[in-house]
Amino acid sequence: MMSTLLEAFRMVLQTDVIIAIVLSSIYGLVVGSLPGLSATMATALLVPVTFYLSPIAAIATIISASAMAIFSGDIPGALLRIPGTPASAAYTDEAYAMTRKGQPELALGICVWFSALGGIAGTLSLMALAPPLAEMALQFSTFEYFWLAFLGLMCATMVARSSPVKAIASMLIGLLVSCVGIENPAGTPRFTFGLTDLLSGIEPIPALVGVFAVSEVMRAMLTPEPPKLPYRRFGSILAGQLALTKQYVAPQVRGNIVGIIIGVLPGAGADMAAWVSYSMSKRFSKEPEKFGTGHPEGLIEAGASNNASLASGWVPSLLFGIPGDTITAIAIGVLYMKGLNPGPTLFTERASSMYALYIIFIIANIIMIPLGILMIRIAAMVLRAPRAAVMPVIIVLCAVGAFATGNNLFAVLTVAAFGAIGYVMERFGYPFAAMVLGIVMGTMVEQNFVTSLIKSDGSILPFFNRPVAAVLAAMTIAALLWPAAAWIASLLSAKRVPKAGAA
């Protein structure tokens, strides 16, 4: 234990890892603060860079860039009322109201301080949850893995902020995409349409770059340029934060716990955590009437929640290869490339790497405070960068980055196609995070489904009569039936309302 910990410190304190943490933190802060560039996009564009780093440095860049980007999305939210990342959208109004009251320092201070605390709470949950779950997961067979993967897919559709039917449809499209190629248990080429480039299947990373980066650039083509941020002098950013920490203990704890739970749920990430926490905060608050007028409570709870979800999103990703959110969906690809294949054995055989990962999380959340304050002070300058200068570079980076993942030009076409698909889906209300999950997990679902069926000789009984499998199956079926139940309930209540009105 002690020697593993020392080994982990030795791994993190390498020069290349430290440089990677600092540079990717700055990158994350800048990308996150620019409206229209999300934390997931920051991660996706980092992937080609991680190829050329050591495994620990590669993970460090992803962790620090994503943590910083989730925080710095709050900056334009508070100062301009435009969320820098979707994760900040839930409480943008609240933060902006504080700025209008003349307290921008307080709003931004809350964002940076409670983001860091939330991130650390999330890391602690990762440290506490992962090892015992790994112990349990060592006994899983393909039946359990099938249900787990299926449950993961269902969770993603349940928590999507959209129609559950559309979310399931998106997820199925993702699964269909993962069918392409010869990477299936039978090794038969499927849906390749005679193209050799499709034989190896559709690579997840170019597809994710398209969905998260190109579709954002496409959206920027039709939306107006955000207004320029006026230069202003800020007072002390951290003043009064300790008092707030003491005053609002319950919202913080609640925010952290909700964030951790939502992070662990597959597919649901920081943006979902922020929405849920903000509305929970309002419901449980003693002074709900103050919400929306620049009241710190909701900001504290939701700001902590979205950063907490970031770390706990790694729990299912590291243990089962099931992404906890869209950022870890990309990170899983990097883990495989770096020989850190997700699975319970990661915690027994590569324990030092896992400790290193925890340490990086803690470091990233601590340096978030000084770097974040610096970023707040120069935000007016960074946000002055016109979109017409930033977005074109992103297109080039998408092309080069996709090419670099396999020195294959076909990947560039994949990026273009998935950019268009992502844009169309978003426009018609299909949550593309569900599709991404389908793409990433498709092979795993099919592999475990088919091997289980072959093992049981076509019988479905073993899917239910192993104890853990039975529990997972029950949860999955409940998740599947939940939208139907909710729909019927809403139909019934809709019928009752006009009657009551008539009476």
Place this chain on the structure above:
Amino acid sequence: MLADRLTGLFMVVLGALAAWGGSRLPPVPGQQIGPEVFPMVVGIGLVLCGALIALGVGHQFEEEAEADLAKITSEFEADQGLSHQDMPLWRQAFVLVPPLLLVFYYLAVDRIGFLPTAAVIVFCASLALGGRVRLALPMAIAAPLFVNMIFVKLLRVPLPSGFLPLPWIGLP
């Protein structure tokens, strides 16, 4: 709702095609479960979901979520006096610029090299986003050189040099 009808029907067709395509895959001799099972399951699922969407099931969930978001985004767009609904059709077609530029990259990069291709992409995209030539032109020169420096020098990605061999920036 018309959009839901259309996209729902599209899902039905896509699912049916997937299930049909899957069913035509050759089975593995001696095994009941072949490569056809998974696409068929997914395809049938898509047909069901598509039908439900076309019938408008689950639409009210979307309205709730949209109401939350609309509070933030629509007011901002209204402030700017711009919403893409009332843009002329040719202006809305700008949305296709990014994917088309990527297709251009695919077609051109091996023939004319990375630097000119990237310069064209940056220039066009910058203009499409409303940038002036005064901004787009220097960007078109500086950004490709910058990307080239990172990817060729630091990351050693073999980007094609085309007709601009510049050994001093790492191109052969």
